[in-house]
Amino acid sequence: MNDVWTPVPPADTPKWRARANEFASRRLEGRVRCPLCSESELRIAFSLDGPRAPRESGGLTFIGSGRYWEWCDGRHHYAYYPDSEVPHWAAAVCVRQASGTRDPSEVVRLLGER
């Protein structure tokens, strides 16, 4: 597989979001196929940039501010969200990403090093 990361095209964003939201709602339990290539599963990781005391909102607990990435390993599709709250369930896939890279190559590496 190549190492070129491709952002989800705007025309494909609705179907990507629908699957990615389904994936997130399972809180890392279960698998969801990439809606673009159907070859591999969606992955998610967060960078917890501003950790703070847990806060409840809308039935979820948030542990700070940060960014997150969604991607598929097969064809390297990705989506990047630079301004987000980090939910408690995501603690297992939190890294500290210093560079601010939009594509997930660095977070994939950081996750692999843990």
Ligand SMILES: [Zn+2]
């Ligand atoms: Zn894909």
